[in-house]
Amino acid sequence: MATVIILHEVDDVEHWLASPLRDETFGPLGMTVRTFIDPAKSNRVGLTVDVPDMETFQRTMESEVAADAMSSDGVRTDTVVLLVES
Numbered sequence: 513m514a515t516v517i518i519l520h521e522v523d524d525v526e527h528w529l530a531s532p533l534r535d536e537t538f539g540p541l542g543m544t545v546r547t548f549i550d551p552a553k554s555n556r557v558g559l560t561v562d563v564p565d566m567e568t569f570q571r572t573m574e575s576e577v578a579a580d581a582m583s584s585d586g587v588r589t590d591t592v593v594l595l596v597e598s
Contacts, residue, residue, distance in 0.1 A: 513562055513564050515562055516559075516561045516563055516569065516594060517561075517594070518558060518593070518594055518595075519556070519592070519593045519595070520587055520592040520593065522557055522585065522588065525549055529547060529549070529557075531581075531584070531585045533581040533584060534585075536581075537578060538572070541572060542564045542565075543561050543564070543569065546559065
């Protein structure tokens with residue numbers, strides 16, 4: 513199992529935190545998500561995702577479902593940074 517860190521900015525941190533879409537997108541695929549906020553910069557947030565299968569994770573991140581979830585959650589897609597456990 514790999515752990516992925518996803519950092520990005522959002523339009524509204526409270527809206528992003530309250531969204532069930534991360535769990536709805538990743539949960540059925542056996543992925544566990546934890547959320548983080550940056551108290552020094554109010555719109556920067558992050559996730560850790562425990563990923564049992566990187567190929568499935570990559571396909572999911574490239575899917576319309578993920579794009580719709582990010583849009584609904586106010587993710588600024590041009591700020592997304594992925595870090596994969598080495």
